[in-house]
Amino acid sequence: MxxxxxxxxxxxxxxxxxxxxxxxxxxxxxxxxxxxxxxxxxxxxMEPSARALAEGGPVSVDLSTFAEGEMRTVAWRSKPVWILRRSPAVIAALQQPNSALLDPLSRHSVQPPGCDNATRSLKPEWLVAVGICTHLGCIPLLHWHDAALNAELHAPGGYLCPCHGSRFDLAARVVKNVPAPTNLEIPPYRFTGPAEITIG
CATH class of the missing domain: 1.20.5 (Single alpha-helices involved in coiled-coils or other helix-helix interfaces)
Incomplete structure (x- = not known):
């Protein structure tokens, strides 16, 4: 019914x-x-705060005051980003083929287009890299004139992770037989002037 x-x-x-x-x-x-x-x-x-937006935004850096061999650290997305001005001798050493590197051609690394070369940079003179070890997230230290650090690379100095001994050359490429599995990350960046870069 x-x-x-x-x-x-x-x-x-x-x-x-x-x-x-x-x-x-x-x-x-x-x-x-x-x-x-x-x-x-x-x-x-749920909207990001003004501080979060500012930290995640692009960071501009004036390169005109860098001396050859000088490295500075800037913050981008709460990460330390290294900017290193390399000498012609360092650039020449980085461009030599080397079997002591785990990924010399950066095929398994994080970098923007145009940075998959021997110097891992848009311009060979400048290294821009995230300063966080790819093993467990420690911050490697620059050992500029320590020839013994990466003696097998026949290059001056490099980066040494103080936590577990991972070693990187001055193009942020990892040396073989260390705990770090990949090269250091290269953040997205571009040259916005003859002596200025913008990261992000």
Missing amino acids: SRSVTWLRPAELSPDEHRRRLLLATTTGLGVAGLAATAYPFLDS
Whole structure:
């Protein structure tokens, strides 16, 4: 047995039915408004803060004051990014083929297009690399004139991770037989002037 629903026109509603429908509509409207008012702060809290936006944004660096062999660290996305000005002698040493490197051609490394070369940079004079070891996240230290550090590379100095001894050359390429599995990351960057880069 089926029940049929009879729809009454507003003019045919009894005063109690009219009152019920009005209360239902009012309650529904207030419920939706209350839900929206409650949800707004939660949804708004998911937006990144001004500080987070600033830290994640591009970072510009003036290169005109760098001396040859000087390295500086800037923060980008809460990571240390090294900027090193290399000498012609270092560049020449980096461009020599070397079997002591794990990934000399950077085939299994993170770098932007144009940096998959022997110097891992857009311009050979400048190294821009994230200074976090790819093994466990320690920060390697620059040993500029330590010829014994990477003696098998026949290159001056390099980076040494103090935590577990991973070694990198001055193009941030990892040496074989150390804990780090890959070369250091090269962040996305571009030259925005003859002596200025923008990271990010």
